[in-house]
Amino acid sequence: NALWPTPEKPVDATILEAASYMRGTVKTIRDAETALLKMLQKAKGKKGQNAAEGAFDPKKPKAVRI
Numbered sequence: 001n002a003l004w005p006t007p008e009k010p011v012d013a014t015i016l017e018a019a020s021y022m023r024g025t026v027k028t029i030r031d032a033e034t035a036l037l038k039m040l041q042k043a044k045g046k047k048g049q050n051a052a053e054g055a056f057d058p059k060k061p062k063a064v065r066i
Contacts, residue, residue, distance in 0.1 A: 022066070029064060 036056055
């Protein structure tokens with residue numbers, strides 16, 4: 001069995017904070033996308049669908065710049 005590696009220098013707290021921020025941001029984006037998909041599925045059978053359906057196509061590729 002291999003031993004757990006020991007760090008050669010101290011852990012950089014700013015990198016950990018940046019990773020935590022990115023994790024939170026990605027989760028927020030994914031949660032918003034999931035909520036929008038649920039809203040579109042709910043509105044799918046109703047007349048007078050909202051404009052969000054035309055603006056968001058879940059089959060198209062997505063990109064975000066942070």
